[in-house]
Amino acid sequence: MAFISVENLVKDYRINSRKKGLLGAISSFLIRESILKRAVNDISFTIEKGEMVGFIGPNGAGKSTTVKMLTGILVPTSGSISIGGLSPYRDRKKNASRMGVVFGQRTQLWWDLPVSDTFDLLRYIYKVPEKTFKHNMEMFNDMLGIGDFINQATRQLSLGQRMRADIAAALLHDPEIIFFDEPTIGLDVVAKEKIREFIRFINREKGVTMLFTTHDMADIEKTCNRMVIIDNGVIIYDGTTNEIKDRYGRERSLIVDFGENPGDICLEGVTICGEGEKKKKFTFNKSEVQVSSLISRLTQEYSVLDLTIREPEIESIIREIYEGGIDFDKSLSGICQEVVSEQRSLQN
Ligand SMILES: Nc1ncnc2c1ncn2[C@@H]1O[C@H](COP(=O)(O)OP(=O)(O)OP(=O)(O)O)[C@@H](O)[C@H]1O
Ligand SMILES: [Mg+2]
Structure with a gap:
């Protein structure tokens, strides 16, 4: 059985609608109206141990929602997820010890504390043995240079420093699997390359399984052999990064x-x-x-x-796919159309 197995996963959000103006606010308070938004629509995929998968899609496609369900933060509306035989939301505690997650748009570091204090707290929470802690801190220092700012409070860090510290914090307890949700967002080219290099190293040397969401195609090209594309909550491509160039470029x-x-x-x-x-x-x-x-x-x-x-750059191929310009297999485009119309009916 695959290490990660996702079957027919669905997530609906309920969005409360509010009418404009004071009267609207009062009537919305008395009569609650809501619409359903299907963010993830019946997706299935598997990931083998040690695989590194790029998970891409346009804004609002459902990437973060999927990552949140995989990490147990959100409970799916229907469908199932198994990670090494465990359910992320039912066995949240057990899963947390073998899982790391980085949300590029948020930090898991304590805002007002020096970075070193966050590491001490995480060490305590995850019961990281002294030897592992020392070894990992040395590795983070060598490869991510966290020693340069470890005594500064998180709020005083630059974005690139904060991201490096966040990645180190997610890996402190030697997780078997790590989810990266836009770990290179807003970084300069040098900082991005440093992070990609570290991600490749962790996957190669420690065999960590990874799912990596990003809008930067260079991230995917330089780190992942496999790419999964999601659009409107539906998977429209799952294959190798080279194959997509061959087939559509x-x-x-x-x-x-x-x-x-x-x-x-x-x-x-x-x-x-x-x-x-x-x-x-x-x-x-x-x-x-x-x-x-x-x-x-x-x-x-x-x-x-x-x-x-x-040759066409992968960026331009992906752009064309997002814009609907590439003629996907009939079955796939059929699914996409069905989903769009189903979403419309959900919203109406
Ligand atoms: N808490 C929420 N309540 C209601 N709707 C939500 C919520 N979070 C996300 N959505 C909606 O679900 C859809 C998928 O959002 P999601 O954040 O998963 O997209 P994404 O692929 O991560 O996009 P981005 O690339 O912009 O980060 C969007 O239409 C979004 O508006
Ligand atoms: Mg997102």
Whole structure:
């Protein structure tokens, strides 16, 4: 059986609606009206021990709601979750000792206390043995540089320092699984890279199972082999990060610097646009046009000074998926449409 198993998970939120103005406030007080919002709609997936999975989706897709159910903070409306045979919300205490969680938008550190005091408190709460505590603190210092600000109060830390301290705090008790909900939000490129490097290290060296939500595609590309995409509460993709590039990123561009103006060029299946008199951009579908034959034809017939091939970035593929521009398998897009209409009927 998989380490994490999620089956037909659903979460509905009840949202109280309030009418405008004083009269509206009084009538809302007397007659409570509410609507149901289905944030997670019948999702199923499994994660094996030691896997590192990127969980992505547009704003409001249901990522944080799923993470909150996986960590036992929220109780699902229906469906089941099993983590190593335990239910996160029914066996909350037992689960907490083997689970770590980082919410990038919130901190679990005590706001007014020095960071070192938070670590001492967590050490006490999780009953972390002295040897493990010492070893882990040394590792956090070496890899995350927390020693530089360990005596400062949390409220005095910069965002990057706070995030490093939060990640260290979540890992202090050597959890088997860690949930990251946007751990790189708002960080500069150097700080992001440092955190990604540490996450890779923890997964590789300690075999920690990870679920990682982010809006930064570089986070996923640099850390996770597998990507799960959720949209409108429904999983619309679950596969490898490379596969999504292969399946949906078929457009290639070839930029050519010619020695002289090549004049009009006509090539089947290729769109050509000028980027200057001697510079042209050739755009084509890699499954219809072979790049090697295109290059050999151009170099044989024209004087070519330089060539650059461009693949679509994962960021642009994902953007297209979010915007509904990529033709997913019929079954998947069918599900999406059903969900949208079901949500509308829930809201009406
Ligand atoms: N406590 C709540 N009460 C009511 N509705 C909620 C609550 N929390 C989330 N929602 C709604 O559920 C949906 C999913 O929200 P969720 O926070 O899971 O999205 P997300 O994928 O994490 O988005 P983001 O990328 O913006 O963090 C949204 O439409 C949101 O408005
Ligand atoms: Mg979120």
